[in-house]
Amino acid sequence: MSTELPEPPSKIDLKPGVGGGGEIPSFDITLRVRRYLPEATADAYWEDFKLTMYGTDRVLDALHKVKWEQDGTLSFRRSCAHGVCGSDAMRINGRNRLACKTLLKDLDTTKPITVEAIKGLPLEKDLIVDMEPFFQSYREIMPFLISKGHEPTKERYQSAEDREIFDDTTKCILCAACTSSCPVFWTDGQYFGPAAIVNAHRFIFDSRDDAGDMRLEILNDKEGVWRCRTTFNCTEACPRGIQVTKAIAEVKQAILARTV
Amino acid sequence: MSKTSSGTLYRGHEGMWSWVGHRVTGVVIFLYLLVHVLDTAMVRVDAGAYDAIISTYQTPWMALGETGLVAAILFHAFNGLRLILVDFWKQGTKYQRQMLWGVLILWVIVFAGFAIRHLSIAFGGH
């Protein structure tokens, strides 16, 4: 419950120039996109686009500009445009990012900005990959609350501390930036992958859930948590700032604790 | 998967490169270990033969190789300890990067100590 705050003053003096603003600088960039048009060519190739962009533009804006003004065949997924839907994970300058959350001004605009599809999932077209294997792994860890016993008539109680334990992993938007940055996942695609483990973690550590054991058993598989080699690519790629490797470590500990 | 999906190399951070290093050093050490057990087994066959083989280790070129091997073992060992901390220490994942720098510093110091002593023996001769 939030505490009662004193009324803020009716009038304050604003600092000069408050709220940013001023002229938005513009600059030229080269966007180097890895194209793949399965109906036209057998292989992927790089294509450069020259664009004039503004200081507040994101990589997604640059892609839109290409699609809307230069080449309508350029294909990519996107929806919310502010980093909450998970549609547009891609490899930007060699690292997994959300295009809508990566500001151009934060990249080195003197060099071409490379954009390519995320790695390790079947490529469909340009920046679009087949997400089904990814979601399949997610579905396999039973990502839903399972509780035994009587349903309470009102809500189940949960202390704020218990709620806090799994807070981090509830933030996942299933963008696949983590799983497709994992060197182990790239190898044969059999590894459950960090995203599935993150979502298992979300339930394993939820005090209201009773099926943690089953999920631990699933992840104790040869393709489960033990394949993680703690390379931290996932943690660094996660656009929601989830401590993915930490969550994986906690799941490993939980499996150990339950057997030993 | 089709070859079309390959593109640039993934630009991982420290964590990924340390893993590459750990993996490569692990394999190198393993291969060396196979050979090392075989050559040591010569002590069971013939003392002269063993000495002959060992003397090849004492040539400057082998000494350099030996130094490289020790470098690999030192890195693998220190980084291995870091990985163990990442896995078992609560704050491990938070400080993994700092620990990697620690590993590298320790590695440089210990390796320098070793290299000076070892190479001076190997090249210094009797």
Add this chain to the structure above:
Amino acid sequence: MQVHKYDVVIVGAGGAGMRAAIESGQRARTAVLTKLYPTRSHTGAAQGGMCAALANVEEDNWEWHTFDTIKGGDYLVDQDAAEVMAKEAIDAVLDLEKMGLPFNRTPEGKIDQRRFGGHTRDHGKAAVRRACYAADRTGHMILQTLYQNCVKHNVEFYNEYYVLDLLMVEEDAYREDGTAYKQKRVAGVVSYDLATGELHVFQAKSVIFASGGAGKVFKTTSNAHTLTGDGMSIAFRSGLPLEDMEFFQFHPTGLAGLGILLTEGARGEGAILRNSDGERFMERYAPTIKDLAPRDIVARAMANEVREGRGCGPNKDYVLLDLTHLEPEHIESKLPDITEFARTYLGVEPFTDPVPVYPTAHYAMGGVPTNINTEVLQDNDTVIPGLFAAGEVACVSVHGSNRLGTNSLLDINVFGKRAGVAAAEYSKTADFVELPQNPEAFVTAQIEGVLSGNGTERVSDLRSTLQETMDANVQVFRDERSLKEARDVIEDLRIRYKNISIQDKGKRFNLDLLEAIELGFLLDLAEVITVAALHRKESRGGHYREDFPDRDDENFMKHSMSYRDADAVTEDIKGIRMETKPVVFTRYQPMERKY
């Protein structure tokens, strides 16, 4: 082309669609068709909360909630629907909790609640804590929780299937008084598989539309790129009316220039609005609840400040949302995401600096008319058997002329559930309606038309012209001149739309093609919105006519119903017929709306 047969087909996998799917999937063979992966739906962007009179932290009851909803909607709310929603809100929240939604908790471990605009205790006495929330990610948690439960119940999803047409047949029928009319019946939908470019016809006994909003009619919007009003437009093209389309909500606090939303929950937690003089100007517009007044009032106040020269920034075109007097830990725990948005997208640190904000197009109050059982109406009271709608696409009307914050997440849960149950029950009693000959013919022609078009117009040019026009003329302030201008531009765009060409002619993931089709939907809706706005010569809720600044209950206390009708002319636009529908009153008579 392939044909699939299901008892129930749900169009859209946002909050409303998946809530329906959970119910219907357990009762009947159900398929969910969605143009996005379910977890990409825009419900996930909702931040602030979902209201229910749980009374977990303060005295509260569902009647107060009903009153607030009705008053917030400026009395254009159907009061029976509002009662249903406020009453069922409590179970809706508890259902979600039982499904696993991780709400924030009170120290006793109950679901925590916070303040939100327009929600008051005892008919307007003071702001009340009614919004249940999970930090500022309530929508994210709802969407994830619902998807998780769909996985649990093995709901069949068809992801990246764009529904482009609704299949209906008409039968002769007679009313009780003996008059003849055409009764529509639903047969199924036609969808386009993005991955392969193939058409799939889904034959179904029941169809639920849950395809969300239409924010992309405007340029500055909190809505996703994919919210192009497909469902509303498809219904309209199929001869169904659209209700109350002139009412579009502009959310006060969008990041200036970008439209990305900063939840009203921020003001619920104590943030306030200031103009360039540093003045807390809402004290002048709504002395009692100030910054927590309903959205239409706050948005208008902000626009007014800017108009009168008290805006901030180099162009004096925005005001400031001030959180600096709040404790950083408090902000971090209650509003982590929106502070990150301010940092990422504007480079402003909300702990120390106020954030530039301006109203952003947010929510369509209008939509496909339904009754409280979510059955779609083909006119004021004739139900179309088997056709249901819920969520932002529908207009039950619980939001009237202005939706209260948190009532939409509630709407999608309450009416989504009702739709799921009703559709499944209906499918048990009904037979399949025979598909028309060549059911896909219309869509095939539409696609062929776009693919073979070799005109000179670019889809993106038309779209941005449309969006800019709507922003300039049909936004917070409207008058006859601006609306007529918008109308003329839209007419012109309609002509130019016939002359488009696209570059991608392929079958796989042809988003170029779909953007063209979506533009067609947007043009339809922009036209309906503008005509309906011209037609309503009063100001009420989200619709503010400067030339008619007062509410006019005498002439306009009724819903507007827009029909597509080739022979009609309304406000000089051919093809649209405007009718009205009475508002349902149960217990609250219209009063002046003061806060």
Add this chain to the structure above:
Amino acid sequence: MSVSIPAPRSQRIDPKYKRGPKSRGSFEMLAWLFMRLSGVVLVILIFGHLFSNLMVGEGISGIGFGFVAGKWASPLWQFWDLAMLWLAMLHGTNGVRTIINDYAEKHATRAWLKGILYVATIFIIVLGSLVIFTFDPCVAGSTLPQC
């Protein structure tokens, strides 16, 4: 009425990603745990080994048949080297097994590579153990005084 196709494309999983049957037991967990436990022990064993062989006395130049014989005269060093042999071999073998699992995608390739690996491992461990246990300072060519 046209055909109805129950499984549309959007629910098809690329066969490459289909997981085989679930593995039973906790072998992978034990292997993981073993890597860490053996790692800690190996640090001591290997550092001790390297130190005594390469650092003290004459270092590498001092190593010869006599040096080995001298060392293995002590049961401590015998045990030390035996433990090191076993742990390092098992640790390394398991490590290489992981690597094979990662990069050899075809089932047959995997089986072959792992087969070779295990044979080599068993051979080396057996050989090494025999050498340590049956070490005879007076083998042919020995110039040690006690022979």
